[in-house]
Amino acid sequence: MKPEIRIFKDVEALSRAAADLFVRQAAESVAARDRFLVALNGGSTPIRLFQLLSADFRADVDWRRVHVFWGDERCVPPDDPGSSYGQAREILLRHVPIPDLNIHRIQGELGPAEASKDYSLLLKGFAVPLLEWPRFDLVYLGMGEDGHTASLFPGSPLDVSEPTMPVTAHYQDRPANRVTLTPVVFNSARMIAFMATGEKKAKTLAEVLSGRYNPERYPAQRIDPGKGRMIWLVDEDAASRLPHGFIRTFCEG
Ligand code: 6PG
Secondary structure (H helix, E strand, O other): OOOEEEEEOOHHHHHHHHHHHHHHHHHHHHHHHOOEEEEEOOOOOOHHHHHHHHOOOHHHOOHHHEEEEEOEEEOOOOOOOOOHHHHHHHHOHHHOOOOHHHEOOOOHHHOHHHHHHHHHHHHHOOOOOOOOOOOOOEEEEEOOOOOOEOOEOOOOOOOOOOOEEEEEOOOOOOOOEEEEEOHHHHOOOOEEEEEEOOHHHHHHHHHHHHOOOOOOOOHHHHOOOOOOEEEEEEEHHHHOOOOOOOOOEEOOO
């Protein structure tokens, strides 16, 4: 299935649309399966989304049925400013009535190998038949300027059948040791919301969406949920280098 590409005026409009997806997917998933399994991303892009979910959209979600996971994590303790779990907890989770038992963090403090193994086991507990992991109802992903997503960095192994992977990354000033879910897990999701903002990502976004398939160089190209929906939510700056005629939708708001 081709990805949908939605273009927004700014981060605020994009984040509102991302929050709206959360609300809709949560309602549909709870109606169909009595729970909503969502994987969050780290980094700066989802901050406004988290704020909106904890405030304007808070009452629109049945938080008791929400199970939160992470697509990747930095190997730091939960209170470290680099922890993606810590960020989501401070901005979102501590402000909504989600049961503690429904928060499934990657234990970065264990170190990459141990934390990866531990999270594989945890995912197994939510596995659906034929898979060793859950089929997420919604996965949020971001993209780095180098085309990485979650902690799948350029040059990382392509042929991975395990659901999680320890990673040593070299990207900007962020902690190097990480754990990531792998494409087999992302690609079995029911919906993926890929978010990218800012002019600095424009060239890479054009390569990822309209360039040659080169997943070793642009790991974001490895994300393709065959039976699921993939929606790119991007702002005008990030979209500025997409080729003319490329199919996209400009969104109001
Ligand atoms: C993380 C994510 C990573 C992130 C991109 C984009 O850093 O936790 O795993 O994949 O989504 O690096 O980060 P920004 O949103 O900060 O640009």
